[in-house]
Amino acid sequence: MKMDSKTLREYGHTIVDWIADYMDHIEEYPVLAQVQPGEIKDQLPLTPPEESEDMGAIFDDFKQILLPGMTHWQHPSFFAYFPANTSEPSILAEFLTAALGAQCMVWQTSPAATELEEVVMSWLRQMLGLPEGFSGVIQDTASTSTLCALLCARERATSFAINQHGFQAGKNQKLIVYTSEEAHSSVEKGVKIAGFGKDQLRLIPTGTDFAMIPAALEKAIDTDRKHGNAPCCVVATVGTTSSTAMDPLRPIGEICNHDRLWLHVDAAMAGTAAILPEMRHILDGIESADSFVFNPHKWMFTNFDCSAYFCKDPKVLTSTFEILPEYLKTGVERGVKNFRDWGIPLGRRFRALKLWFVIRYFGVKGLQEKVRAHIQLARECESWIRKDPRFEVMAPVTINLVCFRYHPSHRTFTEEELEQINKELMNELNRSGKMFVTHTKLKGKFALRLCIGQTNTTQDHIQEAWQRLQASVADL
Numbered sequence: 001m002k003m004d005s006k007t008l009r010e011y012g013h014t015i016v017d018w019i020a021d022y023m024d025h026i027e028e029y030p031v032l033a034q035v036q037p038g039e040i041k042d043q044l045p046l047t048p049p050e051e052s053e054d055m056g057a058i059f060d061d062f063k064q065i066l067l068p069g070m071t072h073w074q075h076p077s078f079f080a081y082f083p084a085n086t087s088e089p090s091i092l093a094e095f096l097t098a099a100l101g102a103q104c105m106v107w108q109t110s111p112a113a114t115e116l117e118e119v120v121m122s123w124l125r126q127m128l129g130l131p132e133g134f135s136g137v138i139q140d141t142a143s144t145s146t147l148c149a150l151l152c153a154r155e156r157a158t159s160f161a162i163n164q165h166g167f168q169a170g171k172n173q174k175l176i177v178y179t180s181e182e183a184h185s186s187v188e189k190g191v192k193i194a195g196f197g198k199d200q201l202r203l204i205p206t207g208t209d210f211a212m213i214p215a216a217l218e219k220a221i222d223t224d225r226k227h228g229n230a231p232c233c234v235v236a237t238v239g240t241t242s243s244t245a246m247d248p249l250r251p252i253g254e255i256c257n258h259d260r261l262w263l264h265v266d267a268a269m270a271g272t273a274a275i276l277p278e279m280r281h282i283l284d285g286i287e288s289a290d291s292f293v294f295n296p297h298k299w300m301f302t303n304f305d306c307s308a309y310f311c312k313d314p315k316v317l318t319s320t321f322e323i324l325p326e327y328l329k330t331g332v333e334r335g336v337k338n339f340r341d342w343g344i345p346l347g348r349r350f351r352a353l354k355l356w357f358v359i360r361y362f363g364v365k366g367l368q369e370k371v372r373a374h375i376q377l378a379r380e381c382e383s384w385i386r387k388d389p390r391f392e393v394m395a396p397v398t399i400n401l402v403c404f405r406y407h408p409s410h411r412t413f414t415e416e417e418l419e420q421i422n423k424e425l426m427n428e429l430n431r432s433g434k435m436f437v438t439h440t441k442l443k444g445k446f447a448l449r450l451c452i453g454q455t456n457t458t459q460d461h462i463q464e465a466w467q468r469l470q471a472s473v474a475d476l
C-alpha cells in the first residue's frame with residue numbers, strides 16, 4: 001500500500017499546524033516530563049500491529065500518549081544541561097531532508113549534499129574566525145568528533161601502524177592522552193573505544209577557574225616520557241560541561257607543538273560564542289590545534305544532530321578512515337570529496353541543508369544577536385545572585401552558564417547539608433514544570449547549573465526563574 005498524496009497533504013498540513021501551535025504554546029507544557037518510569041510503555045501495545053492503522057489514530061496517540069512523556073527542550077525556561085536548541089528554518093529543512101531521503105555517503109550519491117556541506121563548513125569556519133587552512137565536515141555528535149580526533153592522533157603518532165597491524169603489534173610504548181579533570185565524559189569514552197585504554201588517560205588538574213593548568217600538563221608529559229611512555233594527544237576544552245571553564249589554548253598549544261602532540265579542542269557548546277567578535281578570545285591560540293569541534297545543534301538553532309568538526313590536515317583524517325571496496329569505487333577519479341572517508345559511519349544524512357537554512361534565514365547578524373543576548377542574560381542573572389547573600393556563585397560566568405547554590409552567609413552548614421538542601425531546591429523547581437535546571441559538582445561541591453541557550457529565552461524567563469528561586473528559599 002502507498003499513502004496517497006491527498007492524505008500526505010492532509011496530514012502534512014495538520015502536523016505543520018500542530019507544530020506551529022506547539023511553538024506558540026510551548027510555555028503551557030511542563031519543561032521536565034512529569035511521568036513515572038514505565039508510565040508511557042504501559043500504554044503501548046506489546047506487539048506490532050498486523051494491519052495498517054489510520055494516520056489520525058497514530059497522530060492522536062502521539063499527542064495523548066507520547067507528548068506527556070516528552071521533556072520540552074524548546075521551552076524557553078529549559079536551563080538544564082546544555083541546550084539542544086532548534087528554530088523554524090531548521091525544522092523546515094529537516095522536512096526536506098526526510099523527504100529527499102538521500103544517503104550522502106559519497107559525492108555521487110548527491111553532489112549537492114557534499115558541495116553544500118563544503119560551503120556551509122567554510123561559512124562556519126569564517127564565522128568563528130578559525131584559521132583559513134582548516135577543513136570542515138559534519139559529524140553526528142561531539143562524542144564522535146572527539147573519537148575521530150583520537151583515532152587520527154593515534155594513527156599520526158604511529159605512522160598508521162595501528163590501523164594496519166593493531167595495537168598488539170606496536171612497540172611496547174604506551175600512547176598517552178591528556179585532558180583536564182573537568183573534561184567531558186566523551187573523552188574517556190573515546191579513549192576506551194580508540195584502544196588507548198583508560199589507564200593511559202591523564203586527567204590534568206585545574207585551577208580555581210576550573211581550567212587546565214598548562215604547567216601541570218607539561219609536568220605530566222615529562223613524567224610519561226621519563227617512564228618510557230609516548231605522549232600522543234591533548235584534548236583541551238573550551239567551555240567545560242560543568243562550568244564552561246576555558247582551557248588556555250595558547251600555552252597548551254605551545255606545549256603540544258613543541259612535543260608534536262595532537263591537540264584536539266572540544267568546544268561543543270561554547271564554540272558558538274566565537275561568532276561574536278567580542279568573544280573570539282576564547283579561541284585565542286586555536287591555530288595550534290590539529291582538530292576542533294563545536295555543535296551547531298547545541299547553541300546555534302540547528303536541531304540535533306549536527307556537529308561541526310574541523311581539522312588542519314584532512315589527509316590524516318582520510319588516511320585513518322579510508323576504505324575502498326569495489327562497490328564504492330565511484331567519483332574517486334574526479335577529484336571530489338567523499339565524506340564517507342571523513343568519519344566513522346559510511347552512511348550520512350543531508351545535515352548541511354538545515355545549517356544552510358539557519359545561517360541564511362537569520363544571517364550572521366541575527367545569530368550574533370541571539371547569542372549575545374543569551375550571554376548578557378547570564379551576566380544579569382549572575383549579578384542578581386551575587387547581590388543576594390542567601391546564594392553563592394560557584395564558578396566564573398564565562399559565557400551563558402551560571403553555577404550557583406543556596407548558601408546563606410549568616411549560617412553554617414556542612415557540605416552534606418548544603419548538597420541535601422540544594423538537591424531539594426532543584427527537585428522542587430523542576431517539579432513545578434515551570435523551569436528545568438540540573439546540577440554538577442565543582443571540586444566536590446554541589447552546584448546548580450542554569451544555562452541560557454534556548455532560542456527564544458528572554459529576560460522575562462530569567463526574571464521569572466530568579467523569582468521562583470527566591471520564593472523557594474524564602475521559607476528555608
Ligand SMILES: *Cc1c(COP(=O)(O)O)cnc(C)c1O
Pocket residue numbers: 082140141142143144184186237239240241266267268269295307
Ligand atoms: C555536550 C558536550 C559533549 C558531547 O556532545 P555530544 O554531541 O552529545 O556528543 C562533549 N564535550 C562537551 C564539552 C560538551 O559540552
